[in-house]
Amino acid sequence: MKATCWMGKGSVEVRDVPEPQILxxxxxxxxxxxxxxxxxxxxxxNGVIPTMKKGxxxxxxxxxxxxxxxxxxxxLKVGDRVVVPFTIACGECWQCRHDNWSLCENSNPNAVLPxxxxxxxxxxxxxxxxxxxxxxxxxAEFVRVPFADVGPLKIENGFSDEQVxxxxxxxxxxxxxxxxxxxxxGDTVAVWGCGPVGLFAIKSAxxxxxxxxxxxxRFEYRLQMARxxxxxxxxxxxxxxxxxxTLIEMTAGRxxxxxxxxxxxxxxxxxxxxxxxxxxxxxxxESDRPIALRQAILACRNxxxxxxxxxxxxxxxxxxxGTIMNRSLTIKSGQCHVHRYMRPLLARxxxxxxxxxxxxxxxxxxxxxxxxxxxxxxxxxxxxxxVLTTA
Amino acid sequence: MLHVTKSVxxxxxxxxxxxxxxxxxxxxxxxxxxxxxxxxxxxxSHWVAKAPAGATVExxxxxxxxxxxxxxxxxxxxxxxxxNHGSVRFSDAPGDRxxxxxxxxxxxxxxxxxxxxxxxxxGEEPAQQVRDDLRRFKQVIETGEVxxxxxxxEGAGQGLFKQRPAQAAAVETRx
Ligand SMILES: NC(=O)c1ccc[n+]([C@@H]2O[C@H](COP(=O)([O-])OP(=O)(O)OC[C@H]3O[C@@H](n4cnc5c(N)ncnc54)[C@H](O)[C@@H]3O)[C@@H](O)[C@H]2O)c1
Ligand SMILES: [Zn+2]
Ligand SMILES: [Zn+2]
Numbered sequence: 147m148k149a150t151c152w153m154g155k156g157s158v159e160v161r162d163v164p165e166p167q168i169l170x171x172x173x174x175x176x177x178x179x180x181x182x183x184x185x186x187x188x189x190x191x192n193g194v195i196p197t198m199k200k201g202x203x204x205x206x207x208x209x210x211x212x213x214x215x216x217x218x219x220x221x222l223k224v225g226d227r228v229v230v231p232f233t234i235a236c237g238e239c240w241q242c243r244h245d246n247w248s249l250c251e252n253s254n255p256n257a258v259l260p261x262x263x264x265x266x267x268x269x270x271x272x273x274x275x276x277x278x279x280x281x282x283x284x285x286a287e288f289v290r291v292p293f294a295d296v297g298p299l300k301i302e303n304g305f306s307d308e309q310v311x312x313x314x315x316x317x318x319x320x321x322x323x324x325x326x327x328x329x330x331x332g333d334t335v336a337v338w339g340c341g342p343v344g345l346f347a348i349k350s351a352x353x354x355x356x357x358x359x360x361x362x363x364r365f366e367y368r369l370q371m372a373r374x375x376x377x378x379x380x381x382x383x384x385x386x387x388x389x390x391x392t393l394i395e396m397t398a399g400r401x402x403x404x405x406x407x408x409x410x411x412x413x414x415x416x417x418x419x420x421x422x423x424x425x426x427x428x429x430x431x432e433s434d435r436p437i438a439l440r441q442a443i444l445a446c447r448n449x450x451x452x453x454x455x456x457x458x459x460x461x462x463x464x465x466x467x468g469t470i471m472n473r474s475l476t477i478k479s480g481q482c483h484v485h486r487y488m489r490p491l492l493a494r495x496x497x498x499x500x501x502x503x504x505x506x507x508x509x510x511x512x513x514x515x516x517x518x519x520x521x522x523x524x525x526x527x528x529x530x531x532x533v534l535t536t537a
Numbered sequence: 538m539l540h541v542t543k544s545v546x547x548x549x550x551x552x553x554x555x556x557x558x559x560x561x562x563x564x565x566x567x568x569x570x571x572x573x574x575x576x577x578x579x580x581x582s583h584w585v586a587k588a589p590a591g592a593t594v595e596x597x598x599x600x601x602x603x604x605x606x607x608x609x610x611x612x613x614x615x616x617x618x619x620x621n622h623g624s625v626r627f628s629d630a631p632g633d634r635x636x637x638x639x640x641x642x643x644x645x646x647x648x649x650x651x652x653x654x655x656x657x658x659x660g661e662e663p664a665q666q667v668r669d670d671l672r673r674f675k676q677v678i679e680t681g682e683v684x685x686x687x688x689x690x691e692g693a694g695q696g697l698f699k700q701r702p703a704q705a706a707a708v709e710t711r712x
Contacts, residue, residue: 170685171682199688243548279686
């Protein structure tokens with residue numbers, strides 16, 4: 147079968163690989179019909195997430211048709227159409243039972259690696275390095291889906307792939323980012339990053355009752371999407387001296403009530419601070435560049451909440467811990483507990499409260515995945531989100 | 538001599554966890570280095586462990602203490618390749634957290650060739666091996682089987698990322 151393979155830092159290729167097999171009784175094999183490229187894939191492409199191996203199959207946002215089920219699968223049948231959450235969860239452990247699916251205690255067979263780096267391991271995930279289990283991803287013609295009764299959501303109401311595909315990751319992720327802000331009446335929410343995750347965070351913040359949402363990025367076409375498709379006010383960080391001051395001024399000195407980081411460990415910036423982080427990251431003295439996060443922490447109103455959904459991998463420098471402590475800030479974070487949000491968000495799509503297709507700018511066949519990565523990485527051709535389809 | 542203690546918490550009733558472990562023939566299902574355990578008598582069993590280069594190490598063991606839902610202890614018998622004893626203790630985890638499983642193992646490796654084989658069996662990180670065994674035990678008792686991925690670590694001593702079917706074929710053959 148054809149699959150998108152990580153071939154080294156900065157290189158992906160669509161190659162012929164063996165088809166996946168059932169390895170556990172609760173597995174299903176899914177024929178992928180649509181899959182997408184995520185900002186998280188860009189971190190893998192850029193080599194800032196460790197333990198990728200040449201040839202690893204990428205992709206964690208996908209949907210398709212069930213082709214084969216293991217003996218232990220009861221609720222899914224061959225022919226079912228499903229969207230698959232990017233985090234893999236067993237449904238049986240204490241964390242799964244407490245609705246914290248991305249913390250599943252059983253789905254990461256390589257848990258020993260993150261345990262050594264991070265103290266404990268989080269769940270497994272598709273196509274997302276050997277730290278999260280070494281599972282082959284879904285930017286491929288076929289994919290093996292473990293715990294097939296637990297994660298995959300059956301789509302039975304005639305929605306197109308594009309309408310429901312993002313239930314696999316970015317829609318729930320953006321929504322969780324907003325939900326973690328515990329939005330109250332009158333709240334202003336600031337969102338760093340107007341990628342697909344940021345846009346869904348903006349949209350969700352309004353759905354959850356925000357009075358104002360202010361979005362921050364440097365790409366004018368993305369800021370325009372934030373304004374026109376999601377109703378945000380925007381700040382182009384390349385055009386202001388200080389994002390923090392700008393936000394504080396926009397909120398009459400209070401600061402945003404909560405701040406969402408939808409950028410992650412490869413934040414871009416200007417001036418000395420950016421140079422500092424970029425150099426340290428290159429020298430591997432610092433694994434992550436927390437530029438957006440620092441701004442979010444400084445701007446946030448006293449007693450407010452910082453919601454981190456942008457991905458971080460390891461260690462950061464110059465982290466304003468004193469600000470957090472002295473100003474009673476709360477930090478909430480996590481890989482998305484996708485399973486928690488799929489059904490409620492499907493219901494919101496059904497009611498027309500949210501149209502996930504708004505983020506799609508590019509559609510291409512799976513064979514063109516390298517081109518898709520390239521334009522999404524370089525934000526060319528006003529690229530916001532690439533969907534890959536199999537014939 | 539090698540002494541290891543490790544523990545894990547599993548979301549299953551204490552009775553179920555005890556019952557599963559009390560059937561010693563279940564152990565090779567999650568203990569990487571065990572090939573088989575056969576119950577040979579009421580409290581007796583025969584253990585075969587995999588050693589590097591296709592060799593095996595064998596011993597007979599006897600259950601020395603068995604307190605239902607609380608504790609199982611065992612000890613190898615005279616004439617074993619490897620003298621060892623161990624125990625597993627079960628207690629209620631606080632709140633709704635299930636059952637705590639506390640394992641203690643001690644191996645007295647003999648001198649000479651067998652001793653060297655036994656040392657290899659446990660590699661450089663015996664505590665990590667027991668931790669990995671307990672992780673698999675948790676997977677088995679909570680989800681029904683050892684969880685696999687295309688790129689699972691197949692045990693500490695055996696190299697990383699061994700099993701990789703959904704991998705670029707050309708890459709696989711090149712390594
Ligand atoms: N927590 C989760 O479960 C989860 C799930 C999916 C994605 N993510 C993460 O979310 C992040 C965003 O993903 P995406 O798909 O939207 O990626 P993307 O690359 O499309 O978007 C990132 C945006 O951040 C902007 N940006 C860079 N530096 C900035 C700065 N200093 N200030 C403000 N904006 C800045 C970029 O211009 C870009 O528009 C990534 O880190 C991704 O890994 C997390
Ligand atoms: Zn993603
Ligand atoms: Zn679980």
